[in-house]
Amino acid sequence: MKAKVLAALAATMAVGATCAFAANPFVDVPTDSWAYKSVVELADSGIVQGVDGKYFEGNRNITRYEAAEMVAKAMAHMDRATVEQRALINKLADEYADELNNLGVRVSNLENKVGNIKFTGDARLRYRYQNDNKSKEDDNSWDYRIRLRGTAQVNDRVTATVGLSTDNQNFGANGQAHDGSNDVFADIINVDYAFGSNWKVSAGRTSAYILGGPRSYGYQYGDVFDRAQLQFNNGKFAVTGGYGKFKEGDIAGGLEKWDGEEVEMEGVKTAYGEVEGFFGNNTAVGVYYNNFVGGGNSAVEGGDFFADDLWGAYTSVNFGSKWNVLANYENVNFVNGEKNDNGDDNANVWIGRVTYGKTSMATPKSWDLWVEYLDAEEGAFLGGSTNSWRFGQMDNIKSWGAGIDYVFAKNAMFSVMQSFGSQTKDGPDSDPEEQTRAQFVFTF
Numbered sequence: 001m002k003a004k005v006l007a008a009l010a011a012t013m014a015v016g017a018t019c020a021f022a023a024n025p026f027v028d029v030p031t032d033s034w035a036y037k038s039v040v041e042l043a044d045s046g047i048v049q050g051v052d053g054k055y056f057e058g059n060r061n062i063t064r065y066e067a068a069e070m071v072a073k074a075m076a077h078m079d080r081a082t083v084e085q086r087a088l089i090n091k092l093a094d095e096y097a098d099e100l101n102n103l104g105v106r107v108s109n110l111e112n113k114v115g116n117i118k119f120t121g122d123a124r125l126r127y128r129y130q131n132d133n134k135s136k137e138d139d140n141s142w143d144y145r146i147r148l149r150g151t152a153q154v155n156d157r158v159t160a161t162v163g164l165s166t167d168n169q170n171f172g173a174n175g176q177a178h179d180g181s182n183d184v185f186a187d188i189i190n191v192d193y194a195f196g197s198n199w200k201v202s203a204g205r206t207s208a209y210i211l212g213g214p215r216s217y218g219y220q221y222g223d224v225f226d227r228a229q230l231q232f233n234n235g236k237f238a239v240t241g242g243y244g245k246f247k248e249g250d251i252a253g254g255l256e257k258w259d260g261e262e263v264e265m266e267g268v269k270t271a272y273g274e275v276e277g278f279f280g281n282n283t284a285v286g287v288y289y290n291n292f293v294g295g296g297n298s299a300v301e302g303g304d305f306f307a308d309d310l311w312g313a314y315t316s317v318n319f320g321s322k323w324n325v326l327a328n329y330e331n332v333n334f335v336n337g338e339k340n341d342n343g344d345d346n347a348n349v350w351i352g353r354v355t356y357g358k359t360s361m362a363t364p365k366s367w368d369l370w371v372e373y374l375d376a377e378e379g380a381f382l383g384g385s386t387n388s389w390r391f392g393q394m395d396n397i398k399s400w401g402a403g404i405d406y407v408f409a410k411n412a413m414f415s416v417m418q419s420f421g422s423q424t425k426d427g428p429d430s431d432p433e434e435q436t437r438a439q440f441v442f443t444f
Helices: 001-009 038-046 064-077 083-095 099-104 104-113
Strands: 115-128 142-153 160-165 185-195 199-210 220-233 239-245 254-256 259-267 269-277 283-294 307-319 323-334 346-359 366-378 395-411 412-424 436-443
Touching: 064 083, 083 099, 083 115, 104 307, 199 239
Parallel strands: none
Antiparallel strands: 115 142, 115 436, 142 160, 160 185, 185 199, 199 220, 220 239, 239 269, 254 259, 269 283, 283 307, 307 323, 323 346, 346 366, 366 395, 395 412, 412 436
């Protein structure tokens, strides 16, 4: 074990060294040893210190904590390393992640060093089926998506993140490899600036703006969003405010059919605010508000987005270590003069979900089961890219759903979701067909 770790660290060419060689620091490493050059370089960089300052003890196996100490010292010189050297040190840091975390504040300080760049990503293979939406000539039930993320710790206050996504790509029909829409786009271009001990400013593009925050259901939206945001969070209480524009779904704008002609629709923007409280056992409650502008706001202006504002509330309560109950309510107010088919100038949505179990991508064989209920009035859905697993009809509906998530290997999860008891809430339309979704998700 010692030889492997030292060989890897030696390959970094002693990134912290200020001179080519120092005097031989260890009496048990002769100058004609095959390891002499690497040992001297590592000692000169401060990565290895030996035993009692005199002996290297190259034949002794080291513990994982001793290896982690060496990796931590190499990480301290990341700002002088090349791209290849950083990649190697990061690989070692991933191998000894648990031991490095247990080193506490020392590793936390190292993570704030200039040049700390981390690359992550995920891949999803998804199947969705609903009889109403299926076409024998163009079956788009299967699709895939691949996303890459790079996060750089610019300094102890500034973090920059860039992400690329393929979006959802269909496999195509009639034997084609794809449907011709293979555009790769930037779904994250974001800078975070932390000041004080609890304040953070975020500016740029985020890949998942969720109305109500990440602990809510995300019925309305959970996709790409350009914004500027200020947040205070002390771990027990959080206040968030910002302004931005939706970038996916019908509310993002673009060319749409209107009276038989293509019309350039204005995208929807929103000013938003949220107040949350956090309690023991990961329990949270929150209230939020969105004020919408743009999108036409009425048929008279050539648009079909009628929401004026929205307010909502959620609570997420954990019971023990395995049970969670989520309740989410939202009310959408329409612009002056607009009403839904029932003659109402607003629409409500109620969502409840109960989950048993807890999945972790880092924990093979972890799993959870959930059941949910959705009750949404006509006009309750904004027409965005929902964070829900559901698709197709999203309002004027009452529906149950259930699912299971299972991590079958580290960083690999399989999920199945199914609706049942779905009914059209009001009007003469027939009840919608039930929805089925299954997917594999891999993270790296």
